[in-house]
Amino acid sequence: MANTKDNTTKTRIAAVGDIHVREADQGKWEEFFREVSQKADVLLLCGDLTDTGRATEAEVLAKELKSCSIPVVAVLGNHDYEREQQGDIRQLLLQENINMLDGDSVVIGNVGFAGVKGFGGGFDKAMLGMFGEQKMKEFVQEAVDESLKLDGALARLDSEHVDIKKVVLLHYAPIKATVVGEPEQIFPFLGSSRLAEPINRREVEAVFHGHAHIGTLEGETSKGVKVFNVSKPILEQQGYEYPFYILEV
DSSP: OOOOOOTTOOOEEEEEBOOOBOGGGTTTSHHHHHHHHHHOSEEEEESOOBSSOOHHHHHHHHHHGGGOOSOEEEEOOGGGGTTSOHHHHHHHHHTTTOEEOSSEEEEETTEEEEEOOOOOOBOGGGOOOSOSSHHHHHHHHHHHHHHHHHHHHHHHHHHHOSSOEEEEEOSSBSSSGGGBTBOGGGGGGTBBGGGHHHHHHTTOSEEEEOOOTTSOSEEEOTTOOEEEEOBHHHHHHTTOSSOOEEEEO
């Protein structure tokens, strides 16, 4: 959808992560997608779209999404990579006109959405560095690469569009605050501060992620960018009847 270039326009963004759709979920999500279509202008799915990374689970999700009448933007999560079928999962959803982002961006209304899966590596002073065994360097490099992909997507939005607000969707967390509640020992596997660098520098409006099922709903980066952990279990714990978070930008 073309940018409206109208600063008074507001876009209602609904977001949820970790829906973990299973093969037995036929019919389970239709009411959810109809409800979100009534409440929002766009739906963000923040990874772990499938439960065990099977393409057959993505087929179920694609069918359920036919009940959704608003644009959908999504990234994959670690569960979607479990069986090395992530390419098939992505293609099945692309065929249903789902905007699948992996270092890509899309403009809907007055908002430009940029997305990557992200990766682990830890936060702040506890962030892992590029030192030691080759396998450790490869782990850190994955987080660096995801951060660079995100920066590239945001840069393209900056160069190709004016007067839009930028929103980022991830699976892994870019800050520690929204994973607090999880065991501290696993923080390095829940996200990386490297993701926050382009978010801060590119003047992003808001960030949505999932992955940390018992983390914290809301936090912010060191530059004050709002970050929301919209993992479905967190939203359910917060008492949302339909587990999606709404933000108007």
